Amino acid sequence: MYMKIFLIDAFTDVPFKGNPAYVCLLDDDFPAEKKMQNIAFELGMSETVFLRKNLENYDIRWFTPQCEVPLCGHGTLSAAYVLFKNKNKKEMIFNSKSGILKAIVEDNDDIILEFPIKDYKKVDIIPEFIEILGAVPEDIFEGEDFFLCYFKDKDLIQLEPDFVKMKNTTLKDIIVTTESTEPKLDFVSRVFAPGCGIDEDPVTGSAHTVLAPFWQSRLGKNKFNSMQLSQRTGKLKLEIVGKIMKIQGSCVEILSGEINL
Missing domain, CATH: 3.10.310.10 (Diaminopimelate Epimerase; Chain A, domain 1)
Structure with a gap:
């Protein structure tokens, strides 16, 4: 079984700046949690994102090399960029463990994320x-x-x-x-x-x-x-x-390929 992967530099418009993330685009269900953690460890980036289609929306999960995290901004920005470039989607809804997240692609290809504000x-x-x-x-x-x-x-x-x-x-x-x-x-x-x-x-x-x-x-x-x-x-x-934080940034694709599962 092969899975499409993309290496994206987020929050930058030039390569090798910003924050890199791998985006894994799934055709089926998420792999077992241990396998996703092993993939994230193998790839070695600060975040590896897993995406699967769920009706018209997408389910999203984020893993560091050591653990799953409940929310990741640059990983979500990278995921939205991959879907825009490969699926021609201009507006995306992500189902996550932190709730529903929204991403919109601007005319200049910048992406705006909508995240809930955190209390402190x-x-x-x-x-x-x-x-x-x-x-x-x-x-x-x-x-x-x-x-x-x-x-x-x-x-x-x-x-x-x-x-x-x-x-x-x-x-x-x-x-x-x-x-x-x-x-x-x-x-x-x-x-x-x-x-x-x-x-x-x-x-x-x-x-x-x-x-x-x-x-x-x-x-x-x-x-x-x-x-x-x-x-x-x-x-x-x-x-x-209101209680929503809009975060705008650019992305650059560095590489794409497949990983053998």
Whole structure:
């Protein structure tokens, strides 16, 4: 049995930037969960996406090399791009473990994702985080599967986290953010996820479902341009509409082929 696979760079319009993901297009049911995990481990990208058709919509699941995750922005963007290029679909509905997700292809081939906004609450400064990050956050917030660390006037590129200590302290993602000094950007961020086998995620669409509302509360606006400051970097356009987060980005196909199951 052969399965079509595509390697997509998401949140970029040039190859080898943004965040890469494999998209696996299935003609039948999902393979067993253990097999999907083995495929993700074998392919070795931060995310491997599995898609199967379900009437007019698609069921979607995301796996890191170590575990399944409930939501993945760049993986969903990559999946929408594959369906647009191979199925000529301009609007897609994905059924996921995080609910129903929507993707729309713009006339310029940019893709807009609609994700639910994530809730968070302020918590006390966690001493271990100062040691892990090598810097003192201004504030820390916690959500279901993440911590958000806000820094004031901090060059995030200079952060050198201790990923071993981070993994031993929490399995949740740690998002760090600060206001941008560049006039065309509103804020910048980095995302660390060693608990899922990813020390630093290149570009994390799902993290912006908390970053955008956080910065809305500080800047008093609902549209943002942001950049994730990983080695590969990636840019996102964001808009908050009620409880929905619209995330806009581009994709580039790097390769396509088949995997023997």
